[in-house]
Amino acid sequence: MTLKDLYQRPGFLLRRTHQISAAVFENACASVGLTPAQYGVLTVLSSEPGLDQTRLARALAFDKVTVMRVCKGLEERGLIERRIAEHSRRQMAVVLTPAGKKLLQQARGPAEQAYQRLLSPLTLTQRQQLIEILETLTQGLADEARAPFVPLLPPATTEPAAEPTAAPKARARRTNTGQVKATRPR
Template sequence: MTPSGDHSTAEALGLLVKETQAILHLRMAERLRHLELSVPQYACLQALDHTPASTSSDLARHAFVSRQSMNVLLQGLEKRGLIERSEEPGPRRERATVLTPAAISLLGRARTEVAAVAKTMTGHLSASDTSRLLTLLSSCRDALVESGAG
């Protein structure tokens, strides 16, 4: 028996969003591989570009990884000379992190790769459909964030 009504439509939408996210992640990983970047590393560099001196906890939230995974990720980026971490720990003993010039250059190339994936994803949509989809998905995200606050 197939469920009917809004419940099944909402469930199907949730599954479609998850499937789309998984394929998007795969395509981004494919495009970033030649730059020797993973999707979480890219997300971390993006977050640092938008919010310099972020802590590893902040970066973990932006990259959708655990704090422990973020610390390993940051160690790898630091060894590659892509980030610098302050010597002095801040609140909660975390060290602020900033991008190096090499990371800024790499991030520019990575953004081009990710933009190509996004363009493929939305290529069959009109500009107004893309804008509307952005608004609708933002609303869905916000509803989930609000539901977790209670």
């Protein structure tokens, strides 16, 4: 393998893209002092107040240690509170504090600027293709992930069951952005 081969491998390019993505986000959000992981936690909790830490971790594809570390830092800053969950005394529910809601609101503009900056080298068509390719890759290899990803999206509308046939039909599957696509059964 040559260095050129190494530098063109998907793993190398994805890792490098992640480094750049994190740097672009952190530069844009320096004024609010948030990392991408912290912003993700605040965003999820804004949509799902009182979510338990396990579901929070799955909604962001974090392992339990990472979500606990991020929550601890946000709690120390007074941006979230962890409480014993009402439905299970063994789980912790996480909620945004008023300060957390305010900071999230302040961070939305810089986060959008980071998103636009990250995609700025691409045309609109390339942006759409990139998202589709990344969704295909992450969904196709989801079983290989170290942490599960369970998006918090409204359930897909279900249609009446069709009559069974000899050949299996494609099934609907939600993408990371909530779109429904047909996939082949395994």
